[in-house]
Amino acid sequence: xxxxxxxxxxxxxxxxxxxxxxxxxxxxxxxxxxxxxxxxxxxxxxxxxxxxxxxxxxxxxxxxxxxxxxxxxxxxxxxxxxxxxxxxxxxxxxxxxxxxxxxxxxxxxxxxxxxxxxxxxxxxxxxxxxxxxxxxxxxxxxxxxxxxxxxxxxxxxxxxxxxxxxxxxxxxxxxxxxxxxxxxxxxxxxxxxxxxxxxxxxxxxxxxxxxxxxxxxxxxxxxxxxxxxxxxxxxxxxxxxxxxxxxxxxxxxxxxxxxxxxxxxxxxxxxxxxxxxxxxxxxxxxxxxxxxxxxxxxxxxxxxxxxxxxxxxxxxxxxxxxxxxxxxxxxxxxxxxxxxxxxxxx
Amino acid sequence: xxxxxxxxxxxxxxxxxxxxxxxxxxxxxxxxxxxxxxxxxxxxxxxxxxxxxxxxxxxxxxxxxxxxxxxxxxxxxxxxxxxxxxxxxxxxxxxxxxxxxxxxxxxxxxxxxxxxxxxxxxxxxxxxxxxxxxxxxxxxxxxxxxxxxxxxxxxxxxxxxxxxxxxxxxxxxxxxxxxxxxxxxxxxxxxxxxxxxxxxxxxxxxxxxxxxxxxxxxxxxxxxxxxxxxxxxxxxxxxxxxxxxxxxxxxxxxxxxxxxxxxxxxxxxxxxxxxxxxxxxxxxxxxxxxxxxxxxxxxxxxxxxxxxxxxxxxxxxxxxxxxxxxxxxxxxxxxxxxxxxxxxxx
DNA sequence: CGAACCTTGGACAACGTTGTCATACTCTCC
DNA sequence: GGAGAGTATGACAACGTTGTCCAAGGTTCG
Numbered sequence: 146x147x148x149x150x151x152x153x154x155x156x157x158x159x160x161x162x163x164x165x166x167x168x169x170x171x172x173x174x175x176x177x178x179x180x181x182x183x184x185x186x187x188x189x190x191x192x193x194x195x196x197x198x199x200x201x202x203x204x205x206x207x208x209x210x211x212x213x214x215x216x217x218x219x220x221x222x223x224x225x226x227x228x229x230x231x232x233x234x235x236x237x238x239x240x241x242x243x244x245x246x247x248x249x250x251x252x253x254x255x256x257x258x259x260x261x262x263x264x265x266x267x268x269x270x271x272x273x274x275x276x277x278x279x280x281x282x283x284x285x286x287x288x289x290x291x292x293x294x295x296x297x298x299x300x301x302x303x304x305x306x307x308x309x310x311x312x313x314x315x316x317x318x319x320x321x322x323x324x325x326x327x328x329x330x331x332x333x334x335x336x337x338x339x340x341x342x343x344x345x346x347x348x349x350x351x352x353x354x355x356x357x358x359x360x361x362x363x364x365x366x367x368x369x370x371x372x373x374x375x376x377x378x379x380x381x382x383x384x385x386x387x388x389x390x391x392x393x394x395x396x397x398x399x400x401x402x403x404x405x406x407x408x409x410x411x412x413x414x415x416x417x418x419x420x421x422x423x424x425x426x427x428x429x430x431x432x433x434x435x436x437x438x439x440x441x442x443x444x445x446x447x448x449x450x451x452x453x454x455x456x457x458x459x460x461x462x463x464x465x466x467x468x469x470x471x472x473x474x475x476x477x478x479x480x481x482x483x484x485x486x487x488x489x490x491x
Numbered sequence: 492x493x494x495x496x497x498x499x500x501x502x503x504x505x506x507x508x509x510x511x512x513x514x515x516x517x518x519x520x521x522x523x524x525x526x527x528x529x530x531x532x533x534x535x536x537x538x539x540x541x542x543x544x545x546x547x548x549x550x551x552x553x554x555x556x557x558x559x560x561x562x563x564x565x566x567x568x569x570x571x572x573x574x575x576x577x578x579x580x581x582x583x584x585x586x587x588x589x590x591x592x593x594x595x596x597x598x599x600x601x602x603x604x605x606x607x608x609x610x611x612x613x614x615x616x617x618x619x620x621x622x623x624x625x626x627x628x629x630x631x632x633x634x635x636x637x638x639x640x641x642x643x644x645x646x647x648x649x650x651x652x653x654x655x656x657x658x659x660x661x662x663x664x665x666x667x668x669x670x671x672x673x674x675x676x677x678x679x680x681x682x683x684x685x686x687x688x689x690x691x692x693x694x695x696x697x698x699x700x701x702x703x704x705x706x707x708x709x710x711x712x713x714x715x716x717x718x719x720x721x722x723x724x725x726x727x728x729x730x731x732x733x734x735x736x737x738x739x740x741x742x743x744x745x746x747x748x749x750x751x752x753x754x755x756x757x758x759x760x761x762x763x764x765x766x767x768x769x770x771x772x773x774x775x776x777x778x779x780x781x782x783x784x785x786x787x788x789x790x791x792x793x794x795x796x797x798x799x800x801x802x803x804x805x806x807x808x809x810x811x812x813x814x815x816x817x818x819x820x821x822x823x824x825x826x827x828x829x830x831x832x833x834x835x836x837x
Numbered sequence: 838c839g840a841a842c843c844t845t846g847g848a849c850a851a852c853g854t855t856g857t858c859a860t861a862c863t864c865t866c867c
Numbered sequence: 868g869g870a871g872a873g874t875a876t877g878a879c880a881a882c883g884t885t886g887t888c889c890a891a892g893g894t895t896c897g
Contacts, residue, residue, distance in 0.1 A: 210883035556853035
C-alpha cells in the first residue's frame with residue numbers, strides 16, 4: 146500500500162505504539178489517541194489516515210499504559226475461590242464472568258486451595274494489579290489486611306462465607322436452616338440415629354450446617370451423641386470409609402446427613418456398594434443427583450443466584466455505592482427425590 | 492508512631508506511591524524502588540527506614556506501572572474456553588492456574604460460549620492487556636488475526652482443537668481413534684445398527700469423532716446409514732429427545748454412541764426412563780459415570796494431562812522457545828464398565 | 838472588517854515505576 | 868598516598884498512554 150516512507154520500518158519485533166502510528170499517519174500523538182478512543186473533533190480525512198496507519202501497523206492500544214495514565218479502573222475483577230474444579234465454584238466463576246463481560250471487564254481467577262496463607266498472597270497480588278474489585282470465598286480466618294484496600298478503593302464482597310475482621314458485603318446461604326430441614330425430614334421418616342459427615346468445623350459453612358442438624362435433633366428431643374458426628378471427611382473416598390466405619394460400630398446410624406456434595410457422592414457410593422438401605426440426605430445438589438443408583442434427597446440452593454447477587458453487589462460498590470455493608474442470606478430448599486427409605490415409618 | 496510530620500498526610504483516599512514512601516522515609520525514589528524490589532546496595536538502616544514507611548502507608552507496588560516501565564511481562568496468561576461450567580474446561584482452567592502459580596502468574600479466563608465473534612473480541616482484549624501468552628480452545632474458524640500477535644511476542648497454544656489459518660502449537664486428543672475403538676466395541680458385542688449422536692459437525696472434535704465411528708463401521712463392513720447419525724444435539728435434553736425419536740423409528744438402532752458427555756448424560760437418562768437395554772458408549776468420562784443407573788462404557792482420556800502439556804508448551808514459548816510449532820496428540824482409552832448389554836452376544 | 842466563537846491539531850506534562858548514569862564516599866593495594 | 872575498585876545513593880529519563888492547555892485557522896455576527 147503505502148509504497149514510500151523515509152523512516153525505517155521501526156518494528157524490530159517491537160509492538161507498534163501510538164507514536165509509530167502518528168509518525169506513519171503524519172499526525173500528532175494526541176490525534177491518534179483521539180481517533181483510537183473515538184473522541185470527537187477529528188476531521189474525517191484525518192481519522193481515516195490514522196485508521197489506515199493503525200491497520201497497517203496492527204496497532205493495539207496498551208491497556209496497561211492506558212489504565213495507568215487515566216488512573217482508570219483496570220477493567221478486571223479478581224475472584225478467589227477454593228478450587229475451580231468443584232461445580233459450585235465453576236458456576237460462580239461462570240456467572241460472574243458473564244456479568245463482568247457486560248461491562249467489558251475480565252475475570253482474574255485464582256484458587257486458594259483452602260490455604261489461608263495462599264489466599265492472602267493471592268488477594269495481595271490481585272490488589273497490586275489494581276483490580277476493580279474482589280469476590281472472595283474466604284478460606285482464611287483473618288481478612289483485616291483487606292481493610293486498607295477497601296479504603297483505598299478496592300471493594301470486596303464475600304461469597305458463601307463471611308469474611309473475618311472486616312466489615313464487608315457478604316452473600317450467604319441459609320446453611321443452618323437447610324441442614325435443619327434435612328434432618329427434620331430424616332426424623333420424620335423415623336430415624337433416630339443419624340450420622341453426620343462433615344469436612345472440618347474450621348469452615349464456617351460446616352459449623353453452620355452442623356448447628357442446623359443439632360437444632361433439628363434438639364427439636365425432636367433426640368440427645369447429642371458425639372459418636373454420630375464424623376469430621377475430617379475431605380473427599381468421596383474418606384466419606385466412604387467413614388460410612389463403612391460407622392455402620393460397623395455397635396448401635397450404628399440408620400441414616401446419614403452428608404454436609405457437602407463430595408461427601409454425599411462418597412456416601413452414596415459406599416451405601417450402594419454394601420446394599421445398605423440407610424437413609425441419606427446430602428447438602429448441595431449436583432447435576433446428576435437424580436441419576437444416582439438410588440434417588441437422593443438433597444438440600445439444594447441456587448448457586449447462580451448466589452453468584453449473581455454477589456456480583457451485583459460488587460459492581461454497585463465499584464460504581465461508588467458507599468452505603469453500609471450488607472449481608473444477604475439466600476434460602477435453601479429440600480429437594481425430596483425418593484430417598485430416606487424410612488426404616489420404621491410411622 | 493511517627494508523631495510529627497511537616498507535610499500533609501497526602502492520602503485523600505489516594506493510594507500511596509513510591510514517591511510518598513520516599514518522602515516519608517526521607518530518601519530518594521530510587522532507593523525505595525531498590526528496597527521494594529530487593530535489589531542490593533542499600534544499607535541496612537536505610538532499608539529499614541524505607542520498610543517502616545512502606546508499612547505505615549500500606550504501600551503496595553503498582554503492578555501495571557511496573558510492568559509498563561520494565562517492558563516486562565504482565566505475569567498473566569489468558570485462557571479462552573467455551574464455558575467454565577463444563578468439568579472438562581474447569582479442569583483445564585484449574586490445572587493451568589496451578590501451573591501458572593508456580594511462576595507467580597495469574598490466569599485471566601474468559602468463555603467464548605462457542606461464539607466466534609466473541610472469541611475474537613476476547614482474544615483481542617486479552618492481547619491488549621499484554622498477557623504473556625494465550626491458551627485457546629478455539630471456537631472460531633479463522634485465527635489469522637492472531638498471527639501478528641504471535642509475531643509480536645504473545646505465543647498461542649491451542650487446546651483440544653487446532654487453530655485455523657495459523658501455525659501454532661496444539662495439544663489434541665485422538666478423537667478419531669477413540670470413537671473408532673468405541674464403535675468397535677459395540678460391533679464386537681453384536682450391534683449392527685448404531686445411532687451416533689453429535690453436537691455439530693462445525694466443531695472439529697465432532698467431525699473427527701464421527702469419522703472415527705465411520706472408520707469402525709467400515710472396518711466391520713457395515714454400510715453407512717444417514718438415518719443413524721443425528722446432529723444438532725446440544726445438551727442432555729435434546730439428546731434425550733433424539734434417543735427417543737430414533738428408538739421409535741422403524742428398524743431402530745440397538746446401540747448408541749454419544750459423542751460428548753452432555754449427550755451421554757441425556758442418553759443414559761432417556762434409556763433408563765424407557766427401560767431400554769440398548770447399548771451405549773459415551774465419549775468423555777465424567778466423575779459419576781460409574782454411579783449411573785446402568786454402568787457405562789466411556790471413551791476416556793486424561794484431561795489434566797491435556798492441560799498440563801498445553802501449559803508446558805505455552806511456558807516454553809514464553810521463555811523464548813522459537814522452534815517450529817508442534818502438535819501433540821494424546822491417546823484415549825476405552826473404559827469398559829459393564830455396559831453395552833450385548834444384544835446377541837456371540 | 839474586527840470581535841467572538843468554534844473546530845482542529847499539536848506540545849507537553851503526568852500516571853507510577855525502573856534503567857542508566859553520575860556522584861560521593863570507602864576500602865584496598867602497591 | 869594515590870590509583871583503582873567497589874559501595875551507597877540520587878537525578879533523570881523513559882515505558883505508552885491521556886488530560887490540559889494553547890494556537891492556528893475558519894465561521895458567524897454586529
